[in-house]
Amino acid sequence: MTKAKRKRLIYNLITFALVIAAFIILQSMIANKMISRSLKGQLVPICAWIVMAVSLNLVIGFSGELSLGHAGFMSVGAYTGAIISGWLLQVYEVQDTTLRLVLAMVAGGLIAGIAGVLIGIPVLRLRGDYLAIVTLAFGEIIRSLVNVLYVGVADGKLHFSFLNKNMPAGVSMLVDGAKGAVKIKPVATFTAGFVLILITLVVVLNLVNSRAGRAIQATRDNRIAAESMGVPVTKYKMMAFVTAAVLAGMAGALYGLNSSTVIPTQFTFNQSINVLVFVVLGGLGNVLGSVVSATLLTVLPEVLRAFADYRMLVYAIVLILVMVFTNNPTIRAFADRLFAPVKAIFRRSKKKTAGGDAQ
Amino acid sequence: MIFLDNLINGLSLGSIYAIIALGYTMVYGIAKMLNFAHGDIIMVGAYVAFCGLQYWGLPPVAAILVAMAVCTVLGILIEGLAYRPLRQAASLAVLITAIGMSYLLQNLALMIWGANPKSFPRTFINSFSIQLGQLNVSSATIVTILANIVIMVALSLFINQTKVGKAMRCVSEDRGAAELMGINVNRTISLTFAIGSALAAIAGVLLCSSYPILQPTTGSMPGIKAFTAAVFGGIGSIPGAMIGGVLLGVIEIFGKAYISTELGDAIVFAVLIVVLLVKPTGLLGKPIREKV
Numbered sequence: 001m002t003k004a005k006r007k008r009l010i011y012n013l014i015t016f017a018l019v020i021a022a023f024i025i026l027q028s029m030i031a032n033k034m035i036s037r038s039l040k041g042q043l044v045p046i047c048a049w050i051v052m053a054v055s056l057n058l059v060i061g062f063s064g065e066l067s068l069g070h071a072g073f074m075s076v077g078a079y080t081g082a083i084i085s086g087w088l089l090q091v092y093e094v095q096d097t098t099l100r101l102v103l104a105m106v107a108g109g110l111i112a113g114i115a116g117v118l119i120g121i122p123v124l125r126l127r128g129d130y131l132a133i134v135t136l137a138f139g140e141i142i143r144s145l146v147n148v149l150y151v152g153v154a155d156g157k158l159h160f161s162f163l164n165k166n167m168p169a170g171v172s173m174l175v176d177g178a179k180g181a182v183k184i185k186p187v188a189t190f191t192a193g194f195v196l197i198l199i200t201l202v203v204v205l206n207l208v209n210s211r212a213g214r215a216i217q218a219t220r221d222n223r224i225a226a227e228s229m230g231v232p233v234t235k236y237k238m239m240a241f242v243t244a245a246v247l248a249g250m251a252g253a254l255y256g257l258n259s260s261t262v263i264p265t266q267f268t269f270n271q272s273i274n275v276l277v278f279v280v281l282g283g284l285g286n287v288l289g290s291v292v293s294a295t296l297l298t299v300l301p302e303v304l305r306a307f308a309d310y311r312m313l314v315y316a317i318v319l320i321l322v323m324v325f326t327n328n329p330t331i332r333a334f335a336d337r338l339f340a341p342v343k344a345i346f347r348r349s350k351k352k353t354a355g356g357d358a359q
Numbered sequence: 360m361i362f363l364d365n366l367i368n369g370l371s372l373g374s375i376y377a378i379i380a381l382g383y384t385m386v387y388g389i390a391k392m393l394n395f396a397h398g399d400i401i402m403v404g405a406y407v408a409f410c411g412l413q414y415w416g417l418p419p420v421a422a423i424l425v426a427m428a429v430c431t432v433l434g435i436l437i438e439g440l441a442y443r444p445l446r447q448a449a450s451l452a453v454l455i456t457a458i459g460m461s462y463l464l465q466n467l468a469l470m471i472w473g474a475n476p477k478s479f480p481r482t483f484i485n486s487f488s489i490q491l492g493q494l495n496v497s498s499a500t501i502v503t504i505l506a507n508i509v510i511m512v513a514l515s516l517f518i519n520q521t522k523v524g525k526a527m528r529c530v531s532e533d534r535g536a537a538e539l540m541g542i543n544v545n546r547t548i549s550l551t552f553a554i555g556s557a558l559a560a561i562a563g564v565l566l567c568s569s570y571p572i573l574q575p576t577t578g579s580m581p582g583i584k585a586f587t588a589a590v591f592g593g594i595g596s597i598p599g600a601m602i603g604g605v606l607l608g609v610i611e612i613f614g615k616a617y618i619s620t621e622l623g624d625a626i627v628f629a630v631l632i633v634v635l636l637v638k639p640t641g642l643l644g645k646p647i648r649e650k651v
Contacts, residue, residue, distance in 0.1 A: 066451050068458075122636050128450045129393040130635055133586060137628035140583075144625035163619055269579075273458060280455060313466040319459025320441055327448035 012205050015288045019201065022295075023194045030190075038302055046298045047193025048074075048255035051200045053278035053294040054287055055247035060276070061285035062208050063240035064220030066132040068272050069119070069139025073245045075146055075267035076115050077108030077252025082181035082262055083151050083158070084108070084253075086174040089185060090153045097187040104187075105196070105253040112249020115142070116242040124237045127223075139272055147264045151175040180263035181256065188258040196254055197291075200247050204287055207243060216240050277315045280322050360493055365616045366609065371500040371569060373608020374507035378562040379585035380592065380600035381514065382555030388531040388595030389551045392450065395457035396437060397559060398582015399464035404430045404560030405479070405567045405577060406472055412480045419482035426560040434556025435549050443545065461579070468575040479571035484564070499568045506565060510558060511601050518597065527551060531595065580624070584611070587631040593644025602642060 026043065029035045052074060059067045081104035088094040088103060119138045123131055150161040152171035159167055165177065175181045207213045215236045218226040227233050256262045278297055282289030297315075301308035325331050379401060386394045404426040411422030441460050445453045485499040518524040529537040530547045538544050566581060567573050584607065592603025607627060614626035634641065 060451070064451065066454055122632060126635055126639070129387075129454060130590070130639070132454055133393065133583070133590070134632055134635060136583065137587070137631050141625045141628050144622055148619070148621045163621070273462065276455070276458070310466075312462060313470070316459045316462035316466055320456050320463065323448075323452045323456040323459065324441065324444050327452040328444040329447065331444065 008209055011288070012209075015201060015205070015291065016198075018288070019194075019197055019291065026190070039299070042298060042302055043190045044188045044193050044258040045255060046295055047190065047197055048251040048258075049275070049278065049298050050197050050291050050294045051247055051251035051254075052275045053282065053290040054197075054200050054204055055244040055251070056275050057279045057282070057285065057287060057290045058204050058207070058240050058247075059244045060279055061283075062213065062220065063216045063237050065124075065237065065241070066128075067135040067241070067244070068132050068269065068276070069135035069137075069142070070244070070248055070275050071267040071269070071271035072139035072142035073112045073115060073248035074252035074255065074271070075142060075262075075264065076112045077105075077249030078256030078262045078267070079146055079149070079175060079181055079252075080111040080249070081105060081108040081253025081256045082184050083174050085187060085257055086181075086184065087153060087158055090172060091156050091158075097185075098189075098192075101187045101189070101192055101254075101257060104257055105192070105250045108253030108256075109246040109250040112252065113242055113246040115249075116245025117238075120238050120241045120245075124234055124241060136269060136272075139267075139269060143264050143267060146175075146180075147178050149175055150177055178264065180261055180266075182261055184257060184260050184262065186258055186260060188254050193254055196250055199250075201287065201291075203243065203247065207240075208287075212236060212239060274315070277319060281318055361616075363494055365612050367494070367496060367500055369609030369612035370605060371503045371608070372612060373588075373605035374503045375562055375566050375569070375581065375604075376585045376588045376608050377507050377601045377604025378510055378558055378565070379581060380589040380604045381510070381597065382559050382562075383586050383589040384592070384594055384596065384600040385527075385551050385555050387589065389527055390438075390442070390548050392442065392453045393457060393586065394442075394552075394555070395454065395582075396460040396464055397555065398578040398580075398585070399461050399468075400430050400434060400437075400556050400559040400578070401563040401566065401582060402468060402573075402575060402578030403433060403464060403563070404556075405563030405573055406468060406477075408560070408564045409477055409479055409567070409573055412482065413477075419484070422482075423561065423564050426564060427557045430556040430560035430563075431553045434552040434559075438549055438552040443548075461582075465575045465579070472575070474574065476572045476574040479567035479573050482568065484568040485571075497569075499565070503565045503569065506561065507601070507605075510561070511597070514554075515597055523547075523550065584624075584627055587627060590631060590641055591634050593641030596641070596643045599641055599643035 026035070030040065052070065056067065056070045059065055059070075084107040085100045085104040088100050094100055119135070123134050123138065126134055145162075148163045150165045150167065150173070152159050152161075152167045152173045152175075154168045154171040158174075159171065161167060167173070173182060208216070215226070215231045216239065218229070218231055219233045219236055223233055252267075275294075278294040279290055281297070282291070282293035301311050307314070325335065379397065382397045382400075383394065386392065386397070407429045408422045408426040411417040411425050412419065415422075417425065437460055441456050442453065445456055483498075484502045485497060488495055488497045489501070490496075518527060526537070526542045526547050527550070529540065529542055530544055534544055537547075562581075563578065567577070585604065588604040588607040589600050590603070591607055592599030592601070607630065610630055611623055611627050615623040618626060
């Protein structure tokens with residue numbers, strides 16, 4: 001086993017171990033009623049945001065393209081999930097909540113994936129700033145479209161309608177235009193969220209450490225060099241983009257089925273920026289970082305009222321400072337000098353443990 | 360008649376987009392970055408003008424001048440503090456910083472002026488209307504269109520005739536070579552931000568004269584649409600920004616009138632996507648060759 005490989009394996013194991021340990025601790029805390037109500041209500045959203053952050057990190061951190069429409073995929077997933085769950089309940093009278101949740105999440109991921117392919121084909125022909133602004137445009141288009149979407153169930157059938165609400169008599173509305181998806185029976189559970197996080201981690205970590213993942217990172221580091229080495233750039237960028245869209249769709253279904261309504265304004269550009277902050281603060285290309293920062297930044301506003309008031313302001317400053325500090329050569333050199341003694345200690349102790357492993 | 364009415368509204372809205380798009384297109388041409396915060400500078404300009412008119416009792420022209428001064432300083436500060444340290448960085452980092460800056464401005468405005476929408480006071484810009492046959496044209500429309508033409512002509516003269524304008528064109532062409540020729544690149548970029556921000560203040564006042572609701576997010580949507588307009592016309596090109604802005608405004612108003620009010624924004628963004636796919640350089644843009 002090479003050194004790099006071992007390092008990666010340890011990193012992946014730490015990531016999984018942390019997530020599983022957190023789940024076990026939280027579950028036992030719930031069982032012993034040691035957890036506050038508000039925090040308990042946050043558990044499923046935290047799972048959804050972790051999945052959002054990790055999947056966005058796949059696009060930004062590993063494939064190097066700034067996607068500003070990630071919340072759009074989440075809304076596609078949330079709406080699909082709500083429709084599927086309501087349809088299964090009302091038409092087929094599926095009472096099993098787990099089955100409904102799983103089917104809704106699979107459908108949410110599937111439809112978001114299709115949306116990802118449709119959007120990816122035009123978007124990934126573009127580069128840099130243009131790509132970012134077009135993903136933003138697509139996010140807004142999705143939001144405008146769900147704003148005028150009407151879906152209802154009548155006589156055992158699903159009825160779709162755009163713009164005008166011409167529904168048959170006696171219809172039971174599932175999605176009601178600007179009012180959003182209404183009367184959802186919340187079926188999402190923390191366990192489902194945990195399983196989704198595990199799936200996400202397995203998919204993303206395996207993808208980035210595979211041949212395809214190396215190709216994706218090569219296109220990020222130097223598109224032209226990768227292309228001249230025979231890497232089909234668009235194919236690999238598409239792979240990352242669509243995988244992220246599917247995961248975001250599943251997270252959206254989970255998130256949507258956690259409450260009784262989903263409204264279009266929940267998935268605006270601001271929400272995409274929120275996820276972007278998680279990714280940037282956790283570190284571009286650092287999966288564990290995304291998990292930790294998504295958790296902390298979702299819990300912090302709940303715990304600290306004062307932080308909640310200045311949340312967006314702090315996020316904005318964080319975005320700017322992280323970017324300036326990690327990208328300015330002068331500041332970076334200064335920071336490296338500043339932390340050099342700390343790093344030296346860390347390196348020495350690491351060597352010791354590495355030696356211990358080899359025995 | 361309704362058609363003409365829509366057309367004039369479209370021209371007016373398009374003129375506002377065009378003035379905003381100038382800021383985007385100049386900055387993109389010279390600093391090669393998408394200044395996401397430009398839309399929020401519009402909002403700041405409108406708020407300052409609002410304060411000038413409402414609280415400080417300034418005459419309208421003075422309020423606009425104060426707004427322009429504040430925005431100019433703001434633009435230079437933003438460039439110097441946030442964008443200059445990233446001159447050599449990857450475009451992803453610069454773009455994320457610009458988004459952060461946009462959010463910072465919105466949230467500072469939220470803290471200073473609050474979330475409640477303010478209604479922009481009436482000034483000479485929107486105080487009267489002219490009856491042309493059956494057509495009722497508001498003064499805001501006329502002032503906006505006139506302002507657009509004046510700004511466009513003045514800016515074209517500035518860029519093409521003055522020495523500073525020449526320096527700007529040089530930096531846009533080849534930054535390294537311009538630096539070797541003794542052009543102060545940093546100062547030129549600062550100047551670009553200053554001009555763009557001053558224009559944003561004017562755009563803010565015009566926008567709020569036509570649509571008098573002012574809140575911290577006022578600038579973001581018109582900002583993004585104006586960027587669309589800049590891309591539509593060909594980024595980096597000043598006449599392109601004018602044509603793109605006006606066309607986009609007309610398309611938006613007609614889309615809202617004849618297709619669907621709710622889908623107005625979606626139509627504008629669909630235009631952006633189609634333009635980028637069919638003619639990525641825009642209507643008047645020059646193709647950029649990629650050097651390895």
